[in-house]
Amino acid sequence: MNIFRLLRRRHTAQVAHDRLRILLAHERSRTANTDLVAILRSEVLAAVAKYIPVAIDQVDVNMDRSETLSTLQIDIHIPV
Amino acid sequence: MGQVLVVTSGKGGVGKTTSAAALGAALAESGQNVVIIDFDVGLRNLDLVMGAERRVVFDLINVIQGQAKLPQALIRDKRQERLYLLPASQTRDKDALTERGVARVIDDLRATFDWVICDSPAGIERGAILAMQHADIAAIVTNPEISSVRDSDRIIGLLDAKTEKAKKGQQVVKHLLVARYDESRASSGDMLQIEDIVEILSIPLLGIIPESEQVLRASNLGSPITICNPESAPGRAYFSAAKRLNGEVIPITIPRERNRLFGRLLGGRAA
Ligand SMILES: Nc1ncnc2c1ncn2[C@@H]1O[C@H](COP(=O)(O)OP(=O)(O)O)[C@@H](O)[C@H]1O
Numbered sequence: 001m002n003i004f005r006l007l008r009r010r011h012t013a014q015v016a017h018d019r020l021r022i023l024l025a026h027e028r029s030r031t032a033n034t035d036l037v038a039i040l041r042s043e044v045l046a047a048v049a050k051y052i053p054v055a056i057d058q059v060d061v062n063m064d065r066s067e068t069l070s071t072l073q074i075d076i077h078i079p080v
Numbered sequence: 081m082g083q084v085l086v087v088t089s090g091k092g093g094v095g096k097t098t099s100a101a102a103l104g105a106a107l108a109e110s111g112q113n114v115v116i117i118d119f120d121v122g123l124r125n126l127d128l129v130m131g132a133e134r135r136v137v138f139d140l141i142n143v144i145q146g147q148a149k150l151p152q153a154l155i156r157d158k159r160q161e162r163l164y165l166l167p168a169s170q171t172r173d174k175d176a177l178t179e180r181g182v183a184r185v186i187d188d189l190r191a192t193f194d195w196v197i198c199d200s201p202a203g204i205e206r207g208a209i210l211a212m213q214h215a216d217i218a219a220i221v222t223n224p225e226i227s228s229v230r231d232s233d234r235i236i237g238l239l240d241a242k243t244e245k246a247k248k249g250q251q252v253v254k255h256l257l258v259a260r261y262d263e264s265r266a267s268s269g270d271m272l273q274i275e276d277i278v279e280i281l282s283i284p285l286l287g288i289i290p291e292s293e294q295v296l297r298a299s300n301l302g303s304p305i306t307i308c309n310p311e312s313a314p315g316r317a318y319f320s321a322a323k324r325l326n327g328e329v330i331p332i333t334i335p336r337e338r339n340r341l342f343g344r345l346l347g348g349r350a351a
């Protein structure tokens with residue numbers, strides 16, 4: 001029983017450790033923090049808006065960060 | 081029209097964020113649509129407790145400043161589809177959280193959700209006041225410990241003076257949520273008794289959440305305890321608190337951890 005408890009505890013601690021490593025790596029580096037996302041988001045939108053009228057609620061922005069790869073997915077619904 | 085619940089305390093580290101996530105998830109499990117707003121600008125951690133930290137793109141301040149529409153900033157829970165999170169901003173500029181902006185966001189959320197839960201920052205300053213501003217109901221999270229009770233008393237005073245309800249001559253419905261209750265210390269006589277806390281603060285009890293290692297495991301995993309381990313003692317305690325929020329009248333118990341084998345043989349007391 002106790003051994004299982006110990007194993008289980010180490011298990012969630014490991015998950016916490018991994019989550020933190022990913023999160024802090026992003027938050028510590030100036031270039032990869034949410035400011036970059038904010039900059040990209042607004043500059044991409046501005047670039048598109050030069051040619052096509054888009055409303056901000058017609059834009060889906062999704063992000064997922066992992067250790068080696070972060071994705072920023074911007075879907076712009078262009079009016080027909 | 082949804083109800084606005086503020087989870088508040090004055091003191092930090094008493095279990096507000098844990099409780100906001102756990103109650104929110106429990107209410108969502110009961111079939112209602114729930115959004116939890118993190119008001120802890122600069123020190124957000126509700127996203128971590130709910131396991132959404134990698135998915136934050138926009139936050140409350142982006143919405144208030146018009147850089148994002150409200151639906152774009154809402155993060156839907158991956159495990160419970162009726163549960164949403166509106167994250168706080170990491171920016172240090174707390175003044176960006178304006179009274180009018182907050183009012184507008186809460187109005188909009190109230191129109192679509194059954195519950196709008198505001199996870200308050202610690203303290204009794206602007207952030208905590210903004211978080212409680214539009215509350216219909218308050219869960220005052222208190223640890224059985226002298227300074228926590230004192231801070232809760234101050235928060236009760238603010239709820240009665242500074243909220244929209246108070247300004248209209250009405251009252252926020254106040255509930256006491258005792259958290260991090262340690263039964264072994266209670267029986268040794270070194271801990272404030274529940275009855276004493278209730279008597280001092282004179283507000284009704286919403287629940288007693290036992291101190292439990294399960295809460296730590298849940299937060300490691302990024303999952304509210306009521307989703308991660310609903311059968312644990314704190315899980316059951318939060319589920320019954322959620323039922324009371326919904327108006328059910330059920331006796332208050334202090335759930336104990338069920339011993340896998342013997343608990344069942346003995347008919348495992350339920351909360
Ligand atoms: N019932 C509990 N049992 C054990 N630890 C708890 C419990 N409730 C909260 N905690 C822990 O206490 C710490 C503070 O909790 P948190 O919810 O962040 O408090 P607050 O939001 O009031 O500052 C966290 O580490 C959390 O995991």
Ligand SMILES: [Mg+2]
Nearest residue numbers: 096097120200
């Ligand atoms: Mg908190």
